Every structure is written in C-alpha cells, then in structure tokens.
Amino acid sequence: MPQLFPRSANTLARLSIVLGAVIAGGVLLFILNFNRTPYVTQAFIAREQPVQFSHKHHVGDDGIDCRYCHTTVEQTASAGLPATKTCMNCHSQLFANVPYLEIVRESWRSGKPIKWTRVHDLPDFAYFNHSIHVNKGVGCSTCHGRVDLMPLMWNTQSLQMEWCLSCHRNPEPILREQSDITKMDWEAPADQAVRGRELAKKYNIQSTQVLTSCSTCHR
Amino acid sequence: MSKSKSMSRVGKALLAALTTGLVVIGGGCRQDMHDNPRYEAYEEGSHRELPEGTVARGSLAMNPAAPKLDSAKVQPAATPAAPTPAAPAVPGATPAVAPPATPTGEDGFPFKITKQILDRGQNRFNISCLPCHGALGDGNGMIALRGIRKPPSYHDERLRKAPTSYYYDVITNGFGAMSNYADQLTPEDRWKVIAYIRVLQMSQRAEGAVLTDEDRKRLDEAEKKASEHGGGHQEGMSNHE
Numbered sequence: 001m002p003q004l005f006p007r008s009a010n011t012l013a014r015l016s017i018v019l020g021a022v023i024a025g026g027v028l029l030f031i032l033n034f035n036r037t038p039y040v041t042q043a044f045i046a047r048e049q050p051v052q053f054s055h056k057h058h059v060g061d062d063g064i065d066c067r068y069c070h071t072t073v074e075q076t077a078s079a080g081l082p083a084t085k086t087c088m089n090c091h092s093q094l095f096a097n098v099p100y101l102e103i104v105r106e107s108w109r110s111g112k113p114i115k116w117t118r119v120h121d122l123p124d125f126a127y128f129n130h131s132i133h134v135n136k137g138v139g140c141s142t143c144h145g146r147v148d149l150m151p152l153m154w155n156t157q158s159l160q161m162e163w164c165l166s167c168h169r170n171p172e173p174i175l176r177e178q179s180d181i182t183k184m185d186w187e188a189p190a191d192q193a194v195r196g197r198e199l200a201k202k203y204n205i206q207s208t209q210v211l212t213s214c215s216t217c218h219r
Numbered sequence: 220m221s222k223s224k225s226m227s228r229v230g231k232a233l234l235a236a237l238t239t240g241l242v243v244i245g246g247g248c249r250q251d252m253h254d255n256p257r258y259e260a261y262e263e264g265s266h267r268e269l270p271e272g273t274v275a276r277g278s279l280a281m282n283p284a285a286p287k288l289d290s291a292k293v294q295p296a297a298t299p300a301a302p303t304p305a306a307p308a309v310p311g312a313t314p315a316v317a318p319p320a321t322p323t324g325e326d327g328f329p330f331k332i333t334k335q336i337l338d339r340g341q342n343r344f345n346i347s348c349l350p351c352h353g354a355l356g357d358g359n360g361m362i363a364l365r366g367i368r369k370p371p372s373y374h375d376e377r378l379r380k381a382p383t384s385y386y387y388d389v390i391t392n393g394f395g396a397m398s399n400y401a402d403q404l405t406p407e408d409r410w411k412v413i414a415y416i417r418v419l420q421m422s423q424r425a426e427g428a429v430l431t432d433e434d435r436k437r438l439d440e441a442e443k444k445a446s447e448h449g450g451g452h453q454e455g456m457s458n459h460e
Contacts, residue, residue, distance in 0.1 A: 062361050065346040071403050078260035089398045093367040118261065123253035 036158060043159075046152040047117045051103050053152075059184070060148035066140055066182045073140075077129040081116060084108050119153045120144075126161070127219050136203040137175040138167075141184050148184040161217075168211040172196030175203065326382035332414050340415030343408045347400055356419040368396040373416055374423050386413045 038044050058064050067073060072080035084107040095101055107114045122128050133143075140147065145156030157163050167174065173188060175196050180186050189195065210216060269275070330336070345354070353359040356373035363369050371378060390409045393399035404412065 062350065062365070064350050064362075067346045068350065068403070081261065083402060085398065085402065090362055090367060092398070093396060094362070094365060124255040124257060124259060125252055 036160070041155075041158040041160065043155050043157060046150070046154045047119050049117055049152060050114055052100060054150075055147045055153060056149055056151045066147075073130045074134050075131055077127075077131065079130050084114060120155050120159060122159060125218060127217050134181055135178075136205060137178065137181075137199050138171065139174075139176050139181045139183065139186055141186055142174045146184055164217065165212055168216075169208055171205060171211075172200050175199040175205075325384040328383060328410055328414060330410070336411050337415055337418060339408070340411035340413070340418075343404060344412045344415045347403055348412065351397075355423065356416060370397065373420055379420050383410075383413050383417075386416060 034040065058069075059066070069082035069086055070079040071082075072078060084104060087104050088108050091101055091104060103114060134140075143157060147153070173192060173196055176183075176186055176199070205211075348356075349360055350362045351358075351360040351367065352370050352373070353363070358370040358372045360370075373379070387409055389397070390400045390404060390412070392401075400409070
C-alpha cells in the first residue's frame with residue numbers, strides 16, 4: 001500500500017500544534033480584553049434619562065455641591081439620589097413652566113419618584129459602601145471622573161473587580177484632604193508621595209491584606 | 220455480566236447528559252446572581268414610606284417644638300466660654316469684637332458652640348444654603364443670580380435680631396418662596412448652620428480698628444481675590460473657571 005501522507009505532512013502536523021496553541025491563546029486574549037472594553041462594561045457611554053438632567057449645568061456652571069443632592073454619601077452605603085422635592089427647591093421658580101421639566105412636576109404632583117436610569121450598578125454579590133471611601137479621603141472624581149463636565153451621566157471606570165483591587169492594593173497616590181472630597185479638578189500635588197503616606201496614617205488605612213481579602217467585598 | 224455492562228453504558232450516557240444540562244443551566248444563572256432577591260437601595264420594591272405618626276430616630280431631641288426640650292439645658296447663643304469664631308469672609312481671621320450678649324431661651328443652642336461645630340456649620344452652609352444665599356449670606360448666590368426670588372440678606376437689621384429658633388423654623392418648615400430643608404439637613408446640622416450664620420453676621424460688622432495687622436492683610440487679599448472672581452462662589456465648593 002502506498003503511503004497516504006507525504007513526508008511534509010509531519011511538518012504540517014507539528015505546525016498545526018503551534019498554530020492551534022496560538023489561535024487558542026489569541027481567542028483567550030480576545031475574550032479577556034473584550035470583557036474590559038466599554039462595549040461590555042458600558043464605560044464612557046452616556047445613558048438616556050427621563051429628564052435631561054445635566055451635571056455640567058448644575059455642578060459645573062452653577063457650582064452646586066454634590067452633597068446638596070446626594071445627601072447620604074457621607075453617612076451610608078448609598079450616595080442617595082435626590083428626591084423630587086430637591087429639584088423643586090429651585091424649579092418651582094426656575095423654568096417653572098418649560099415642557100422638558102413636566103416629568104419632574106408630574107412626579108411632584110403625584111408623589112411618585114422619577115425613575116432614573118441607573119448608570120453604576122454593581123452585582124448584588126459585591127458589597128460597596130460610599131461612606132468609608134468618602135470619609136477616608138477618596139474623592140468623587142477619583143471614581144466618577146469629571147462629573148462637572150458631563151451633560152448626561154456616564155461611568156468612567158469598568159467597575160470590575162480588578163479596578164477595586166488595583167486601588168485597594170495601594171490607595172496612597174489618590175488620598176486627599178477631607179475638605180477636597182467633592183472638588184472636581186483635584187490633582188495629586190507634586191509631593192503626593194509624602195502626603196499620601198501621612199494621610200494614610202491620619203485616616204488609619206487598614207493593611208493590604210484586609211483590603212484585598214475576599215470577605216471585604218463579598219460578604 | 221454483560222447485562223450490567225450495558226447498564227453502565229446507559230448510566231454513562233445519562234451522566235453525560237446531566238453534566239451538559241448542568242453546565243448549560245449553570246451558565247444561564249449568571250444574571251440571577253447579579254440581581255439577588257435582596258432589597259438594595261433604588262431597586263424596585265425597596266422604597267418604604269415612613270409609617271404615619273412616627274418620627275425618625277434622633278430628630279425629636281433637637282426640635283424646639285418637641286414637648287420635652289429642657290429649656291434649662293439650652294445654651295446661650297454665645298457663652299463667654301465659646302472660643303472666638305473664625306471670621307468666614309476671610310478664612311482664618313479672628314474677629315476681636317466681643318460677641319453680642321444674647322438672651323437665652325428661644326435664642327439659644329441645644330449645645331455649646333465650639334470650633335468643630337462652627338466648622339461643620341460652615342461646611343453644611345456652603346452645601347445647602349450658599350447656592351442661593353451666597354458665601355457671605357448677602358443673598359447673592361449663584362442661583363439667585365439665575366432668576367429665583369432674591370433672598371434677603373442675613374445682615375438686615377430684622378434678621379440679625381431674629382432669634383435662633385426663628386432660623387430653625389425657616390429651615391425646618393420653609394418660608395415664602397424658600398422650601399424647607401428638613402430632608403437635607405439633620406436637626407443637629409440645622410443648629411450648626413445657624414451657629415455659622417451668627418458668625419457670618421458678626422463678621423460683617425466687625426469694626427476695622429479692632430483687627431490685627433495680619434487679619435487686615437488677609438482681608439485685603441481676600442477682597443482682591445473676590446473681585447477677581449466676580450465674588451461668585453467661594454472656597455470649599457467645586458470651582459470651575
């Protein structure tokens with residue numbers, strides 16, 4: 001019986017092993033990176049809202065502090081979204097008749113809250129708490145970016161576990177003074193290496209072991 | 220022998236089918252784990268009304284309308300023991316005028332005024348009141364400039380003379396075109412804001428002659444800075460040029 005395969009088939013067979021490994025690796029890499037793209041994480045994608053509420057106008061142009069509306073951010077896990085009454089503090093007089101605020105006025109009349117589209121929403125098996133971060137010198141803009149420049153809200157981070165961990169391993173470079181927490185244009189000063197260490201001591205930041213242990217966030 | 224062998228083949232097939240099924244079902248479970256049947260803030264169904272006739276914990280003790288407020292415990296507005304408050308218009312400057320003697324009772328505070336309390340008061344004032352009343356309390360806040368009714372200046376004779384309990388009432392129940400701030404400020408913080416308003420009122424009437432040289436230098440600098448920025452919002456806010 002003549003040989004079915006020519007000699008070169010040996011090379012092909014060896015090559016296909018290598019090629020197979022390369023392709024499998026490539027697919028794996030693609031999946032890993034694909035899961036980090038904004039297509040999956042929805043980062044940098046502005047969400048439509050029932051009312052065209054603009055942080056750019058209210059925070060950037062009018063200088064209203066975050067805590068005027070997100071009142072519980074320093075005390076509780078949730079930052080809190082403003083009640084319709086908070087909008088009416090100003091909009092019972094300002095733009096009191098414009099059509100694009102009708103949803104706000106309707107909510108005020110009926111007592112039914114406005115249904116905002118959630119932008120940040122961690123899965124329920126992860127535990128997050130605003131108050132500890134805000135009280136230990138992690139500012140809003142470190143996690144939420146330049147909110148004062150956003151006409152509609154988007155998230156600037158993947159919100160994936162690796163993002164939380166990358167900071168929990170070493171928060172010193174981003175720690176700031178308590179008085180700067182809501183400052184949007186905060187940038188680390190030149191001597192942040194020294195300051196960060198001092199602040200970490202002042203805030204009593206816990207060890208890396210504690211901050212990266214699974215039960216800190218999965219409880 | 221041969222019978223049990225064929226059984227095990229069926230068993231193997233069953234096992235394979237079961238495993239495949241589990242993998243498929245397990246893969247589909249992911250989103251359920253993301254959204255557990257547990258109430259979180261802002262999930263459907265997590266909203267609860269305050270039952271009728273109840274009061275949030277801690278909100279009664281600080282309320283002057285509460286029946287049990289012990290008037291003996293009410294501190295005078297500015298006790299001699301209170302440290303001289305920092306003049307806020309010029310951060311860090313200390314007004315050397317003696318605080319005006321104020322009667323106790325309805326014009327008092329439920330706690331002794333300390334530097335910490337004034338700092339907290341300034342912080343909350345800048346968050347909750349500054350947008351309309353302005354950093355100095357003169358009614359020239361950013362929002363007032365955008366067209367709501369202009370609030371009166373805290374430095375008007377009438378408001379300077381108004382007792383602290385009047386301010387508490389305005390914050391808690393609103394006044395005219397101003398809605399109430401009961402949701403946005405805890406009772407304790409309301410008193411601290413009022414303490415800071417008293418400081419603002421004092422700072423605007425401090426006589427130049429009693430200021431130290433250092434204070435006056437700071438004042439000049441602050442004035443220069445304020446005129447450069449058009450006097451809009453002040454430090455402590457998210458500022459954007």
